[in-house]
Amino acid sequence: MRSTTNSARTHTVVDSPYGPLTLVATDGVLSGLYMTGQRHRPAEECFGERVAVTEEPFPEVARQLSAYFAGELTAFDLPLHLEGTEFQRSVWDQLVRIPYGETWSYGELAGRLGKPNASRAVGLANGKNPVGIIVPCHRVIGASGGMTGYGGGLDRKVRLLAFESGVQVRVLS
Template identity: 85%
Template sequence: MTSTRQHTVVDSPYGALTLVAADGVLSGLYMTGQRHRPDEESFGERVAAAEEPFPEVVRQLTAYFAGELTEFSVPVRLEGTAFQRSVWEQLVRIPYGQTWSYGRLAAELGKPGASRAVGLANGKNPVGIIVPCHRVIGASGSMTGYGGGIERKVRLLEFESRGAGAR
């Protein structure tokens, strides 16, 4: 079964973001230079950000970057293995402005010994920021791996911690 894919590119404080939709549902949010970023050819036709389904995604991202939104409500289509999807679905439970360790994420999944596998799945999250994989850190508090780069991860966490502290 082949899905109809479209994409658009929008600016953000963290560089250009490529938004990808499959059958009208957001299935990708990729940063420039992101590790595990699919080939551009797989993104489908490029359309304007004003075309469906992108306006609501752009509206929520704009509100997030303005510090006005702490939880996204746009539907997402997470394409991956059953284990990867279970990790990504757990990521949205991490509260804005907080972090969990890979170990805690594994424990929340009922697989306390799977922190390494959780880390690998986390790194392949196809919908960055909205599915907040940047909120997962090493057990020691270290800024371990992030598909969008450690510098972006640190900036996103600092941004959220300032916003969470002001609430």
């Protein structure tokens, strides 16, 4: 894990169908994607200087997010700087293997890590994913197929899963 004590951080904000997304870069590499009101969202002062979306690496991130939200992109291809424990990073590495439009249970994810009894630990690591949507933690559901926690809120999780499966969801205000 790379230390960020002396690392340069910048951030920008882009619009999305799920509200504003704060994109954070560490040393020019995407290290965070946070939704408004997201659980485990770091304090704003941790994001570094706010810059225009035209500053690297944000143009390509914004382009790929736009293509994803338009239904034209099903897998992101971006360098990422993910800070976390070895176990968290192993969970996040598995998340990007969940195919677009599909879901895995926490137990299935734990099994793929070779730790079949670690469903709760997998859930905790999943919840601390710093790059939501791009590292698709929304694709993990409960063993019964039910919607369980999501750092961005269950309403967003349901909408993201519906979007990826091609189902229209009406949002009540």
